[in-house]
Amino acid sequence: MCYKILVAPAVSQAAAISITNAGFENPTTGAGTFQVSAAPNGWSTYGTIDSLNNRVVGVLNPSSTTLYASGAAEGVNVGVVFLGDAGSGVESGLVQTLSATLSLNTRYVLTVAVGNITNDAQAPHNSFNFTGFPGYRVDFLAGGTVIASDNNSLLPSEGQFLTSTVDLSIGASHAQAGQALGIRLVNLDGVNGLEVNFDDLRLDASPIPEPATASLVLGAAALVGASCRRRRRWR
Numbered sequence: 001m002c003y004k005i006l007v008a009p010a011v012s013q014a015a016a017i018s019i020t021n022a023g024f025e026n027p028t029t030g031a032g033t034f035q036v037s038a039a040p041n042g043w044s045t046y047g048t049i050d051s052l053n054n055r056v057v058g059v060l061n062p063s064s065t066t067l068y069a070s071g072a073a074e075g076v077n078v079g080v081v082f083l084g085d086a087g088s089g090v091e092s093g094l095v096q097t098l099s100a101t102l103s104l105n106t107r108y109v110l111t112v113a114v115g116n117i118t119n120d121a122q123a124p125h126n127s128f129n130f131t132g133f134p135g136y137r138v139d140f141l142a143g144g145t146v147i148a149s150d151n152n153s154l155l156p157s158e159g160q161f162l163t164s165t166v167d168l169s170i171g172a173s174h175a176q177a178g179q180a181l182g183i184r185l186v187n188l189d190g191v192n193g194l195e196v197n198f199d200d201l202r203l204d205a206s207p208i209p210e211p212a213t214a215s216l217v218l219g220a221a222a223l224v225g226a227s228c229r230r231r232r233r234w235r
């Protein structure tokens, strides 16, 4: 008798990589208010952030406003990159270096909620014309070098978030292997819109079976199949 043996591929477990303040809930901010005096906890500024020119980063709590139809994508706050000199084309934003380092034979999936803020009739939001979208980029870094990006592939509707995904598989070698991972959230400062918001970052890493392991599994399956064929022939 020949028993069929199903060889299931090894289930690779995705593990979440820690991102500090991934939902921009720190600092705490009251409903309908924002804080742009400093980069949110865990984050640093990228590019030309200069409050004198009204180019600022921080957090916003859009609850009780019309800025977002359904509020924040996660929690109550969202990250803010506000570039008041709309149309300068001088991209800027937020960056964070993670404690995790780039591993070989690993698939990384980074997701970020990207928001297109809309107008609100209440002060102080009514001072700004948020109509339009200045464009965004999400960069995935290792050792300070960009290794993958989502360069403005999505256009959220006014007052809505969409989820940006950066999906990168690292093989058996990589120039930045072992170097610290990083994430950069960029406002491209296109002509309209002033502000891009970011929220709810997640980064998962899952092992990719090395070719040696994969061929061993395939070899075992082939051996089982050959054995079954031989036995059938003998009966």
Ligand SMILES: [Ca+2]
Binding pocket: 023, 024, 025, 072, 073, 074, 075, 076, 077, 078, 199, 200
């Ligand atoms: Ca949040």
Ligand SMILES: [Ca+2]
Binding pocket: 116, 117, 118, 130, 131, 132, 133, 158, 159, 193
């Ligand atoms: Ca807008």
